[in-house]
Amino acid sequence: MNVYRLAKPLLFRLSPETAHRAIHELLGGVQRTPLLSLLSNRFTVSDERLEVSAFEQEFPNPVGLAAGFDKNAEIPRAMAALGFGFVEVGGVTANPQTGNPRPRMFRLREDEGVINRMGLNNHGATTVGNRLAETDVGVPLGVNIAKSEHVDPADAPEDYCQTYDELGAADFFVVNISCPNSQGFTELQNRESMAEIIGALNDRGASPLLVKLSPDLPEPAVDDALEIVDEFDLDGIVATNTTTDRPASLDSPYRSETGGLSGKPIESSATEMVRYVARRSDVPVVGVGGVSTAADAYRKIRAGASVVQLYTGLIYRGPTIARDINRGLLTLLERDGFESVEDAVGADL
Template sequence: MYDALKPALFTLPPETAHGLGHAALRVAQDTPVAEVMTDRLTVDDPRLETTAFGQSFPNPVGVAAGFDKNAEIPAALAALGFGHVEVGGVTAERQAGNPRPRMFRLREDDALVNRMGFNNGGADAVGPRLADADVSVPVGVNIGKSKSTPLDEAEDDYLYTFERTRAGGDYFVVNVSSPNTPGLRELQDREPLERILTTLQDAGAAPLLLKLSPDLGEPAVEAAVDVVNDLGLDGIIATNTSVRRPDSLDSPHRVEGGGLSGAPIESEATQMVRFVAERTDVPIVGVGGVSDAAGAYAKIRTGASVVQLYTALVYEGPTVARDINEGLLDLLERDGFESVEEAVGVDVA
């Protein structure tokens, strides 16, 4: 069905098409349609169950931050068969984000470029909505810095959002790697990063993860992983979108500024999962170019406990989680694994 609708959807601006899909899911999650979606799209098999950072996941395939910025449809996304949903990025202040157009399809490359700029309703609006949500899978909260907050006050900004969303989140992600907020990536340096993370740790117990940029050089990645290890964080997300543009890109939209996601960064993101896994024992969430079972499996074998996707929802449609999970079962059986947990990190020396 999605293949029939996709040509019409792709005539619309990407953000408009996203809004229509979002609205349809928002309506569906409060009707019996959600039960039908769950029955048809959820792969219920104990071999897919896994645990990471204190959470139990029915399967390893999740929705990355950015798809549901305001925590309006986490239950509907769970009904599509995803094993977890990450909402946000949420900021302390309500933000309109960057001017439109700010999202671009690179159809020739199965990719997106976005420069959204953390557009969201703010922590005071998202927090209560999230607390009231009835979701059958773990829900993560991706926390970003408000654009107007000076870098030297970032820890208080992150803390404000954390405190107002804590009641509804199962885990929390410190996002200092989005390319679309001026200066944000400077917070990946050790001193400001430690300041932010220790502030959140001191605020109370909750699984806390750090999201890394794929554009960091190896020394910077090692330094960030050292911080995670030294502070005893609960996990790492590898990776965010990339500001780099591979020479292989064919779409004319490759010149647009913002973060690149989708197929062109798949290999690079998987390599970062491996690089991180070789340097830490904390659970890793693998993100970047996941669109099929083979891609998800590659990240799992190189160290990811769970994976996330966003761009694949645009190109593959609402059956993508089911398709990946069914394919993962075939791959696990082929390679003699009794569970997805057995396959995590088997390719890491």
């Protein structure tokens, strides 16, 4: 952690995307050396109380890496070595995409947040699928599947299926219908479009299958989505994606940039979405949004999340974040008399 404290001011002098690429290259280099096992020994917290069973997977701990950090499945083994209990790569589209023009990512340092309008830049399903076929991560590995940029919403079901077909095997699949930074996603969040996409993937055999919801959906639209989850017997719900909302509390000069806001500013609202979804659905919930400490993760777990994910917290807290959260969760479980994370899920419902 002391090393990251020294490196952080230097990294923050770089543009967010340049710093992200530098970290990727560093971790990619480590991933190919014996240092990987040393990282795992240092950062992994092994304790039966942290183990979780959800959507047909066994998680060694409930702290996962959210989609967006490793879009192209280049460093999942390195992220697992940093102590994450699962890794979600993507979003992946059928064909390679360059995304939106730069600059397209902004640190809200005063708020511990990020605004991004990346636009689903990725190497495409064939390339990512080939990498996945050659990768043994050691923890559950999921893939976030998204709509290609210029595909008409009416053709979205086949586009999602084409991406799924190219990806091959993964431990779970997340249907991303809620990206705020790419063309045509708003139309996918109505009941009819969502049902067509999920029905097509179901027919294709995609399983376990989860759907990722937008935090900006009104309650009736969330209820529609939950009915579709029940109708198609989906395996889980990811709550939530980034938001286009801008809380009045934001202090950063970048607060007016367009794109999806993530990090600390959305922690409370994301937790409330987890609670809303968990009260109305029986499937496991993945809690995402503003997780950077054990207390953040614990609130989402008590609100109904079986597991949690983070991305922005990693930028501000550094590579020990999964270890620190898992250690902190053990302390909180002991404080409140829970024998395991699973016992604490939904305690506040």
